[in-house]
Amino acid sequence: MTTTTKNKYHCMQCDMTEDKCDCEKYCCSCQGQVDIRLCSDGLYYCPPCRQACGYKVSD
Ligand SMILES: [Zn+2]
Numbered sequence: 354m355t356t357t358t359k360n361k362y363h364c365m366q367c368d369m370t371e372d373k374c375d376c377e378k379y380c381c382s383c384q385g386q387v388d389i390r391l392c393s394d395g396l397y398y399c400p401p402c403r404q405a406c407g408y409k410v411s412d
């Protein structure tokens with residue numbers, strides 16, 4: 354696996370990085386829309402669900 358930018362995750366739907374992704378952003382776990390970030394599995398999560406699952410954002 355080679356990536357042009359290190360430590361950047363790609364959206365599972367459009368394969369873009371988070372800043373280029375134009376998908377509708379909502380938590381794939383609870384459908385929340387507050388402070389949604391792309392996580393290491395290519396899906397978006399809200400803060401509580403990220404913490405619950407132990408996911409990290411790309412920053
Ligand atoms: Zn996307």
Ligand SMILES: [Zn+2]
Pocket residue numbers: 380381382383384385398399400401402403
């Ligand atoms: Zn959530």
